[in-house]
Amino acid sequence: MISRRDFLQVGMAASAMVGASGFGNWARLAAQQSLTQDQLLGFDTFGNVSLIHVTDIHAQLMPIYFREPEINLGVGDARGQMPHVTGADFRRAYGIEDGSPSAYALTYNDFSALAKGYGKLGGLDRVSTVINAIRADRPDALLLDGGDTWHGSYTCFQTEGQDMVNVMNALKPDAMTFHWEFTLGSDRVNELVESLPYAALGQNIFDAEWDEPAELFKPYKFFERGGVKVAVIGQAFPYMPIANPRWMFPEYSFGIRDENMQAMVDEVRSMGAECVVVLSHNGFDVDKKMAGRVKGIDVILSGHTHDALPEPVQVEQTFIIASGSNGKFVSRVDLDIRDGKMMGIKHKLIPIFSDVIAPDPVITKVIEEQRTPYADQLSEVIGRTDTLLYRRGNFNGSWDDLICDALISEREADIAMSPGVRWGPSILPGQEITREDIWNVTSMSYGEAYRTEMTGEFIHTILEDVGDNLFNEDPYYQQGGDMVRIGGMGYRIDITKPQGERISDMTLLKTGEKIDPSKTYVVAGWASVNEGTEGPQIWDVVENHIRKQGTIQLDPNNSVQVVGA
Numbered sequence: 001m002i003s004r005r006d007f008l009q010v011g012m013a014a015s016a017m018v019g020a021s022g023f024g025n026w027a028r029l030a031a032q033q034s035l036t037q038d039q040l041l042g043f044d045t046f047g048n049v050s051l052i053h054v055t056d057i058h059a060q061l062m063p064i065y066f067r068e069p070e071i072n073l074g075v076g077d078a079r080g081q082m083p084h085v086t087g088a089d090f091r092r093a094y095g096i097e098d099g100s101p102s103a104y105a106l107t108y109n110d111f112s113a114l115a116k117g118y119g120k121l122g123g124l125d126r127v128s129t130v131i132n133a134i135r136a137d138r139p140d141a142l143l144l145d146g147g148d149t150w151h152g153s154y155t156c157f158q159t160e161g162q163d164m165v166n167v168m169n170a171l172k173p174d175a176m177t178f179h180w181e182f183t184l185g186s187d188r189v190n191e192l193v194e195s196l197p198y199a200a201l202g203q204n205i206f207d208a209e210w211d212e213p214a215e216l217f218k219p220y221k222f223f224e225r226g227g228v229k230v231a232v233i234g235q236a237f238p239y240m241p242i243a244n245p246r247w248m249f250p251e252y253s254f255g256i257r258d259e260n261m262q263a264m265v266d267e268v269r270s271m272g273a274e275c276v277v278v279l280s281h282n283g284f285d286v287d288k289k290m291a292g293r294v295k296g297i298d299v300i301l302s303g304h305t306h307d308a309l310p311e312p313v314q315v316e317q318t319f320i321i322a323s324g325s326n327g328k329f330v331s332r333v334d335l336d337i338r339d340g341k342m343m344g345i346k347h348k349l350i351p352i353f354s355d356v357i358a359p360d361p362v363i364t365k366v367i368e369e370q371r372t373p374y375a376d377q378l379s380e381v382i383g384r385t386d387t388l389l390y391r392r393g394n395f396n397g398s399w400d401d402l403i404c405d406a407l408i409s410e411r412e413a414d415i416a417m418s419p420g421v422r423w424g425p426s427i428l429p430g431q432e433i434t435r436e437d438i439w440n441v442t443s444m445s446y447g448e449a450y451r452t453e454m455t456g457e458f459i460h461t462i463l464e465d466v467g468d469n470l471f472n473e474d475p476y477y478q479q480g481g482d483m484v485r486i487g488g489m490g491y492r493i494d495i496t497k498p499q500g501e502r503i504s505d506m507t508l509l510k511t512g513e514k515i516d517p518s519k520t521y522v523v524a525g526w527a528s529v530n531e532g533t534e535g536p537q538i539w540d541v542v543e544n545h546i547r548k549q550g551t552i553q554l555d556p557n558n559s560v561q562v563v564g565a
Contacts, residue, residue, distance in 0.1 A: 035101055037357050041133045046346040047336030048226030049275060050138035052131055055146025055303035056325035056423070058180075059156035059164050060440070061367045063120035063354035064425035066326045067111045068308070069392035073565050075495060076473030078285050083307035083322060094310055105328065105351040106308060112388050112428050118353065122327030124167055125359035125367060126352045130330045131171060132360060138334075140225045143173045144232065146303030146323070147281040150192070151180035152423050154439035155374055160188050163370035165195070170366045175199035175221055179237035179281045179304060183445045186249040190216060201234020201279060203264045208253040219264050228275055228337040231268035233297075235261070235280040237304060239479045245446055245529040256286065256476060258293050265296040274340045277301065283480035284322055291315035298342040299333060305480045306392070306422045310349045319345055326425060328352055378436040383546040387554040389427040391441060394470065395483050395493075395560045399424060399441050402552060403538070404487025406545030407524035411451045411535075414508065415459065415489045417525035420466065420482030433546055435539075442526075442539045449526045449535040457517035460503055463491065468499040483560075489515065490559035497564075509559060 074084030085093060087107050096102045104114035105121060134141050149168060150161030161184050168176075175198055182189055193200045193216055203219035206212060213219060220233040238256045240249070265276055276297050280287050283304040291300055292315050300320045308324030312333075323331040329349050336344035371378065391397040400418040407416035424441035427433060454462075466484045468477070483493075492505040506515035515521070526538040546552060 035353060035356050037129075040350055040353065040356060041130060043134075043137065043332060043334075043348055044346075045137055046334035047344055049228050049230060049335040049337055050134060050141035050225075051277065051299065051301065051331075051333040051335070052134055052141050052143045053146065053301045053321055053323045053331040053333065054127065054143075054327070055281075055301070055323050056148040056306050057124070057164070057327050058148055058152030058325065058423040059150065059443075060122055060153065060326045060425065061124050061155070061163070061167060061370065063123035063126070064326055064440075065115050065120055065428060066122070066328055067388070067390040067392060067426045068106060068108050069394070070108045071394045071565075073394055073471070073495060074285070075471045078288075078475070082309055082313055083284050083305070101351070101353065102310075105353075106310065111390075111426070115428055119355040121354055122352050123354045123359065124171070124327060125361075125363040126354050126357040127327055127330055128171055128360035128363040129357050130350055130352065134332050142175075142223055142225060142230065142232070142277075143171065144277070144279050144301055145173045145176035146279060146301055147177045147179045147181065147236065148303065148325075148423070149176065149181065150184060151444070152440065153443055154378055154436050155370055157439065157443045157445070158374060159370070160184055161192055165192055166370060167363065167366050169197060170363055173198050174223065175201050175232050175234065175279060177201050177234040177236050177279050177281050177303075178205075178217075179240065180244070180444075182240055182249045182252070183244050185445070186251055189249070193217070199232070199234075201232065202236035203233055203260055204238055204254055204257040205236050206253045206255075208251055211253070214252060220268055222268070222271070222273070226337070229272050230275045230277060231271075231273035232277045232279055233261070233264050233268070235278055235282055237281045238286070243479050243481065245531065247531040248445070256282070256290065258290050261290065262294045262296075265294060269296055275299075275335060275337045275342060283475075283478065284320070285475035285478060286480070287320050288313070288315050289475045291318040291320060299335070299345070301331070308349065312345065312347050321347060323349065325423065378434065380435045381432045382435055382438065382543050383433045383550055383552060385427055385431060385433055385552040386429050387552055388429050389433075389552070391424040391426075392422055393482065395562065396485055396557045398554050398557070400485035401487065401554050401557050402545075403442070403526075403542055404485060405554075406542045407449060407526070408488050410541045410545055411449060411524035412522070413451060413488070413524035414510070414521045415523045416487035417462075417523060418485040418487070419527045420470075420484050421527075422482060433552070435543065438539050438542050438546070442542060444527060446528065446533065447526055447538045448528070448533045449524060449538045449541045450528055450533050451522065451524045451535060453520045454523045455517065456506065456515040456519050456521065459489075459515065459521065459523070460506060460517065463493075463503045463506075464500055467493060467495075467502045471495045471502065472499070486559070490561070492561040492563065494563040495565060505561070
């Protein structure tokens with residue numbers, strides 16, 4: 001990890017690299033409770049190439065609350081390493097003062113209280129202000145979008161991603177890569193990609209029939225910046241057909257394809273690339289492993305797992321940048337490229353405090369144009385909450401507890417399952433819950449709420465499969481989500497065990513009885529990847545439940561016992 005206090009000399013071949021993070025100054029300012037826009041955007045320009053990174057926006061056009069995870073466990077070599085450190089341990093690692101704006105932005109403790117003091121984060125018109133400031137300082141800075149952009153809100157669903165395309169076009173990125181975008185269906189994705197005024201990249205997006213690179217998605221693009229030939233290589237989410245419905249994009253295949261990545265790095269180097277940047281949606285641990293296997297990458301801009309790290313993580317000669325999610329942060333990365341080599345790096349994770357950073361009126365207008373046709377639907381109040389509603393955490397989150405309660409009640413089920421996705425803003429205690437809030441945590445193109453029967457043995461198999469996705473020690477077998485959320489049932493998980501031995505003590509909560517492997521239970525869930533799934537849409541199920549409850553008040557969820565953490 002690069003020192004935040006001073007420049008760190010890093011040997012690279014016969015030369016020396018100078019690296020630094022801009023976080024230290026922000027931490028001191030945050031501790032003084034004196035943040036201003038100039039301080040947030042302040043940066044001592046460095047080197048000759050600047051990168052601007054945003055990722056995992058999940059269609060959040062407006063400022064939001066977003067609580068970072070309380071539990072983010074790493075296994076194997078990742079145990080106890082960033083980004084698998086949270087709360088007080090995270091603050092100690094980076095010298096963050098308790099109660100400071102940086103503690104609020106980056107950790108979960110005292111979130112509701114701090115949120116009332118510091119306000120919302122994000123908003124793409126505020127993001128635009130940051131981008132404009134960086135461009136004013138470094139006019140040829142590269143703006144790179146890590147994907148999960150055209151998914152995750154009411155307006156994005158209603159417009160099939162057009163609202164986000166319109167706003168992002170106004171921000172003028174240079175390139176993007178992909179994940180949830182493909183759940184719009186390949187016809188719609190192809191239509192949108194063909195209209196983009198910037199590069200759509202994915203060296204690992206292949207034609208499924210011929211096992212050849214897909215023509216529409218180029219593996220890389222060259223840019224001339226600061227007198228330097230920069231190659232940006234795209235890496236789309238590798239597990240698309242497993243984590244999302246394959247039938248929505250049958251003509252495409254994905255995978256990590258690190259051998260092809262190495263070939264692409266070698267190819268661009270042979271064509272004169274002096275700097276190689278990978279715009280990735282792998283997830284952080286996968287990026288770390290890839291950085292150790294593929295030689296010649298200078299910077300990986302990491303996405304998918306929603307990690308926000310105020311310093312780069314170095315793997316051999318590659319630096320990995322994690323820029324958070326939901327529009328909460330923008331990363332600025334300055335590089336010193338000389339004689340065809342990266343000699344230094346300087347980085348700043350910029351938190352988008354929406355009450356501190358002024359909105360760009362040009363982008364505000366574009367955002368309003370997307371939202372105005374749906375204003376009445378977005379703003380309709382469905383209920384209110386006395387409980388902090390959040391999603392992040394390896395095993396549960398109160399939003400998904402609420403969704404599971406709704407599934408059990410509305411679908412008359414014994415057990416409920418909600419997918420362990422990481423997107424979706426938070427709602428503070430005392431706030432009203434609007435239709436927009438519900439859609440922000442449920443919007444997807446396969447949101448049918450199914451009701452079916454499963455044996456206890458089959459439920460156990462599901463939990464084991466998802467647990468292996470999360471806790472397999474080989475990052476290449478991880479898909480970057482969290483554990484499937486379970487309502488109406490408790491269980492014990494030992495994360496140190498191999499697949500098939502992690503899950504035990506499954507208990508039906510309403511009776512206290514052990515789950516019988518041979519017995520059949522009524523299970524309700526949503527987001528099935530199976531084609532033809534039938535049932536009401538999950539947002540309608542949740543809305544009906546909230547209307548009946550009026551005010552949401554949830555008890556702490558202690559139904560999962562974790563061993564080996």
